[in-house]
Amino acid sequence: MAHDLKGRTIAFLAAPAGAEQVEVTEPWDGLRRAGADVRLISTAGTEIQMYDGLDKGDTFPVDAPLGHSVPDAFDALVLPGGVANPDFLRTVPEAVAFVRAFFDTGKPVAAICHAPWLLAEADVVRGRTLTSWPSLRTDLGNAGALWRDEEVQVCEAGPNTLVTSRKPADLPAFVKTAVDVFAA
Template sequence: MADELTGKTIAFLAAPEGTEQVELTEPWEAVRRAGGTPRLISTDSGEIQGFDHLDKADTFPVDATVADVSATDFAGLVLPGGVANPDFLRTDERAVAFVKGFFDAGLPVAAICHAPWTLVEADVLRGRALTSWPSLRTDIVNAGGTWEDKEVVVCDGGPNRLVTSRKPDDLPAFCSAAVEAFAR
């Protein structure tokens, strides 16, 4: 298990502020433990500010901006949640195009909590089953997705695998399913 992602680089896309820290750090460590190389991508260089719900937590150095990379530079994508993170990302055309690029290239994507808001904006949910924080249900359904209230939903619809979970309590299942998707 410790080498199933060896040689694979996984992008983690986060806005400058508003990322739920645990939804960034736990999948990051899961990728690292599996032998992969996580890289933090943002809309701006410098650092991002993590949050523990509404309270500021740690900062994390950005490895590259969405302007400097493309989906094909990576073996997969993780979209951490937090309410503000995907709300910011879905208003940035470069970030939305970066996310859509993973679907266009048939690469696996893992999104947790509020992160599917960015997927709604990227218009990649038609015909896909997924889960999220419950308040996104209507947005997902209106975007053509099928919302399910489950710990983790893995959808193989289309050319890529989409892994989604609802909240931080689902992180063990989310991390396991994401690593499995990236290893394929």
């Protein structure tokens, strides 16, 4: 990775259970290789349970609970998918507010797979072009987004940049683009 993210702290927001493991580990590793300090934030507990589809994956330690994390402490945000992860987070007002704060302060956000559900709940997709897991197309359109079936979509509408991808197969492009955007 050509860009240097030294001195940048990136938040990963995940529910206590349900995040797609590869959608955490690949961006995590790519951002760390680029020099970023990455932190796992969750709504509860000291670890989160990852999934590989519907099968349990590994557990990962939480760096800080959401209640003790402020968006000002981070330079960017990554939202991993998995069906259960964003579906749970969009019901937690503190998680929705945390996400919205990144948009309000103009910080970049990267979301993959089902994670844009949380963006719709935070009311930050209106007027933006993005992609996601295909089943979210109608939900995102109803929230005011223009949905595209593309490997990676970068939207610079509004004060911040939003990077989105559809699925685990898109991770190489998603990680490269997130590093590029977060380094800008």
